[in-house]
Amino acid sequence: xxxxxxxxxxxxxxxxxxxxxxxxxxxxxxxxxxxxxxxxxxxxxxxxxxxxxxxxxxxxxxxxxxxxxxxxxxxxxxxxxxxxxxxxxxxxxxxxxxxxxxxxxxxxxxxxxxxxxxxxxxxxxxxxxxxxxxxxxxxxxxxxxxxxxxxxxxxxxxxxxxxxxxxxxxxxxxxxxxxxxxxxxxxxxxxxxxxxxxxxxxxxxxxxxxxxxxxxxxxxxxxxxxxxxxxxxxxxxxxxxxxxxxxxxxxxxxxxxxxxxxxxxxxxxxxxxxxxxxxxxxxxxxxxxxxxxxxxxxxxxxxxxxxxxxxxxxxxxxxxxxxxxxxxxxxxxxxxxxxxxxxxxxxxxxxxxxxxxxxxxxxxxxxxxxxxxxxxxxxxxxxxxxxxxxxxxxxxxxxxxxxxxxxxxxxxxxxxxxxxxxxxxxxxxxxxxxxxxxxxxxxxxxxxxxxxxxx
Amino acid sequence: xxxxxxxxxxxxxxxxxxxxxxxxxxxxxxxxxxxxxxxxxxxxxxxxxxxxxxxxxxxxxxxxxxxxxxxxxxxxxxxxxxxxxxxxxxxxxxxxxxxxxxxxxxxxxxxxxxxxxxxxxxxxxxxxxxxxxxxxxxxxxxxxxxxxxxxxxxxxxxxxxxxxxxxxxxxxxxxxxxxxxxxxxxxxxxxxxxxxxxxxxxxxxxxxxxxxxxxxxxxxxxxxxxxxxxxxxxxxxxxxxxxxxxxxxxxxxxxxxxxxxxxxxxxxxxxxxxxxxxxxxxxxxxxxxxxxxxxxxxxxxxxxxxxxxxxxxxxxxxxxxxxxxxxxxxxxxxxxxxxxx
Numbered sequence: 001x002x003x004x005x006x007x008x009x010x011x012x013x014x015x016x017x018x019x020x021x022x023x024x025x026x027x028x029x030x031x032x033x034x035x036x037x038x039x040x041x042x043x044x045x046x047x048x049x050x051x052x053x054x055x056x057x058x059x060x061x062x063x064x065x066x067x068x069x070x071x072x073x074x075x076x077x078x079x080x081x082x083x084x085x086x087x088x089x090x091x092x093x094x095x096x097x098x099x100x101x102x103x104x105x106x107x108x109x110x111x112x113x114x115x116x117x118x119x120x121x122x123x124x125x126x127x128x129x130x131x132x133x134x135x136x137x138x139x140x141x142x143x144x145x146x147x148x149x150x151x152x153x154x155x156x157x158x159x160x161x162x163x164x165x166x167x168x169x170x171x172x173x174x175x176x177x178x179x180x181x182x183x184x185x186x187x188x189x190x191x192x193x194x195x196x197x198x199x200x201x202x203x204x205x206x207x208x209x210x211x212x213x214x215x216x217x218x219x220x221x222x223x224x225x226x227x228x229x230x231x232x233x234x235x236x237x238x239x240x241x242x243x244x245x246x247x248x249x250x251x252x253x254x255x256x257x258x259x260x261x262x263x264x265x266x267x268x269x270x271x272x273x274x275x276x277x278x279x280x281x282x283x284x285x286x287x288x289x290x291x292x293x294x295x296x297x298x299x300x301x302x303x304x305x306x307x308x309x310x311x312x313x314x315x316x317x318x319x320x321x322x323x324x325x326x327x328x329x330x331x332x333x334x335x336x337x338x339x340x341x342x343x344x345x346x347x348x349x350x351x352x353x354x355x356x357x358x359x360x361x362x363x364x365x366x367x368x369x370x371x372x373x374x375x376x377x378x379x380x381x382x383x384x385x386x387x388x389x390x391x392x393x394x395x396x397x398x399x400x401x402x403x404x405x406x407x408x409x410x411x412x413x414x415x416x417x418x419x420x421x422x423x424x425x426x427x428x429x430x431x432x433x434x435x436x437x438x439x440x441x442x443x444x445x446x447x448x449x450x451x452x453x454x455x
Numbered sequence: 456x457x458x459x460x461x462x463x464x465x466x467x468x469x470x471x472x473x474x475x476x477x478x479x480x481x482x483x484x485x486x487x488x489x490x491x492x493x494x495x496x497x498x499x500x501x502x503x504x505x506x507x508x509x510x511x512x513x514x515x516x517x518x519x520x521x522x523x524x525x526x527x528x529x530x531x532x533x534x535x536x537x538x539x540x541x542x543x544x545x546x547x548x549x550x551x552x553x554x555x556x557x558x559x560x561x562x563x564x565x566x567x568x569x570x571x572x573x574x575x576x577x578x579x580x581x582x583x584x585x586x587x588x589x590x591x592x593x594x595x596x597x598x599x600x601x602x603x604x605x606x607x608x609x610x611x612x613x614x615x616x617x618x619x620x621x622x623x624x625x626x627x628x629x630x631x632x633x634x635x636x637x638x639x640x641x642x643x644x645x646x647x648x649x650x651x652x653x654x655x656x657x658x659x660x661x662x663x664x665x666x667x668x669x670x671x672x673x674x675x676x677x678x679x680x681x682x683x684x685x686x687x688x689x690x691x692x693x694x695x696x697x698x699x700x701x702x703x704x705x706x707x708x709x710x711x712x713x714x715x716x717x718x719x720x721x722x723x724x725x726x727x728x729x730x731x732x733x734x735x736x737x738x739x740x741x742x743x744x745x746x747x748x749x750x751x752x753x754x755x756x757x758x759x760x761x762x763x764x765x766x767x768x769x770x771x772x773x774x775x776x777x778x779x780x781x782x783x784x785x786x787x788x789x790x791x792x793x794x795x796x
């Protein structure tokens with residue numbers, strides 16, 4: 001800076017060379033400013049897009065984590081619930097016989113109209129309910145009758161007692177109270193009849209209906225007959241099983257392949273070919289792996305359709321090249337001096353690699369694996385082709401049971417007919433998935449920071 | 456050392472494969488097919504799972520009537536589906552394909568009816584359509600004064616002055632949907648055949664002429680679900696979409712329906728038969744799987760039972776138009792006797 005002022009204050013002393021330098025200097029400075037500006041703009045645009053996405057998703061999805069439910073005193077009326085004693089396994093009875101008896105008892109339980117319990121207790125809080133008997137059950141979502149049944153099934157001694165319970169309201173009441181439908185629309189465009197609208201407003205005002213944290217969203221599997229109780233538990237378990245399979249298949253196989261290729265394999269045409277093909281495989285669109293999975297795992301190996309097992313295998317194939325490539329580059333980054341030192345002290349090649357190189361490469365491999373698993377977690381396309389976009393109303397307990405996955409659940413909810421309710425629900429599912437992805441990536445970053453080696 | 460590891464790896468792989476093959480038996484009913492039937496089938500599956508503790512809840516996939524029946528006809532065995540939902544009857548060539556692959560017992564079960572509606576955005580014009588209007592809007596060539604001319608219409612009021620002055624954009628279901636077939640049968644062909652020029656044509660030519668679509672971007676074929684059609688309407692105010700009546704019922708705040716031949720699409724009008732565009736809905740059961748997949752017959756019976764699919768039932772709540780009592784009795788008889796097609 002001082003040089004510059006010097007030269008400007010004494011213009012007479014400038015040589016031709018100095019003038020040239022001066023001119024090129026300002027040109028180069030201009031170029032640098034332009035580049036910095038372009039880069040900054042690119043960063044700002046991408047940040048703005050991410051912010052828009054997040055604002056959009058969060059503004060829509062966050063309210064769905066709370067859901068309206070109604071507090072009712074349910075009287076488990078013995079006059080309505082007339083069943084025999086709950087069977088207990090006798091000493092002389094085989095478990096099959098007991099199962100038969102228990103199923104028969106459950107059949108008996110299934111005959112009971114648990115909706116009567118709900119409508120009876122709704123009558124207590126709705127003064128004009130008598131005139132609109134047909135409408136009364138539209139207040140509570142239809143799946144809650146099974147919740148009451150399961151309470152009796154678990155503990156029949158509840159019969160005759162009165163329990164204060166929070167029951168989920170119908171999805172359309174949630175929509176109405178949250179204002180997700182235009183409340184000024186005429187009646188023929190509304191989902192709720194005027195009397196139910198008034199009930200909802202009155203009960204909300206008197207605090208009997210309240211907006212509570214939605215445990216249903218996390219505890220329940222998907223539902224179509226009782227939309228308000230639709231949740232992510234099934235999809236979450238499906239995704240979890242697939243993650244475990246990817247972790248136990250793709251990660252060890254990928255790491256083993258990478259170590260072999262990097263450290264043991266001879267450098268010749270064949271290994272070159274393998275290397276090129278691994279890079280190609282990493283670039284294959286994920287949906288192609290879905291086609292492969294449908295043909296090979298379901299067609300040949302006769303694995304069940306819609307099972308997380310197949311999904312996990314397909315995602316493993318997809319993640320494998322990523323893990324191999326990342327692990328190889330980590331191994332490459334270990335300085336040769338480590339290997340030379342170990343070999344120089346008489347260690348075998350195997351010992352060198354497993355005792356010295358691998359421990360140093362471990363954080364890198366771990367990061368690569370976590371990122372691979374995170375990528376697999378967010379993948380939906382290949383799963384659509386192996387039947388995992390089905391509607392599954394149960395939570396899977398093993399990887400061989402039918403299930404969906406979180407990204408596919410988002411796709412399914414996006415396609416649900418009741419848009420007013422499921423637009424928010426879909427965004428909530430996206431938030432859950434994003435949270436999982438971000439925490440996986442966070443763990444990866446933390447591990448890298450924690451074990452980072454400098455040499 | 457290296458070899459030893461490789462053998463170990465190979466052994467593990469072999470064991471895994473073996474384990475998979477043992478797992479082949481399946482105890483969950485697999486359903487796939489029509490996206491119109493999907494909501495009803497899902498509700499039925501859920502209710503079935505809740506009411507029959509001894510069976511697992513069936514799993515319901517989509518893929519359109521055509522896609523479902525193709526999967527259904529792939530063969531017999533645990534890796535093929537047990538039930539195909541369809542919003543149209545199975546075609547003879549599909550049935551032949553089934554038989555060729557060893558699926559000989561195809562049991563047809565009718566579950567009820569559904570209406571097909573034309574709907575536009577609530578802020579668009581009111582439509583009172585006739586089948587010939589829709590034909591004139593979609594055809595590649597239209598008859599004019601005894602001549603077949605390339606479709607000149609770009610706005611609805613050019614077709615008929617009673618229609619709104621609105622750009623012609625029509626979103627119809629793709630050919631993988633059963634709805635498409637009913638739409639072509641009851642609307643396009645019906646509208647097309649009202650013209651004397653068409654009636655003068657050879658029978659074989661007629662269908663080709665009537666179903667030929669204009670290709671200037673005004674016809675949009677939707678391969679996905681009705682939500683995709685709805686999204687199209689939200690993006691284009693002028694677009695008219697083809698929906699199932701039950702979908703409209705869930706989204707009355709966003710779309711409004713057009714009358715067809717002066718009749719409003721309501722459940723009552725469809726039961727009476729005055730609304731012209733309605734169709735029966737079906738599912739097909741693979742007879743070979745009854746007794747192999749637990750609960751298959753029970754599921755089929757439960758699906759059409761009065762309590763599940765009659766008046767005041769969960770399926771009616773979901774928008775299905777129930778069968779009459781005599782129809783139901785017949786359908787139940789078909790299931791019990793396993794009468795195959």
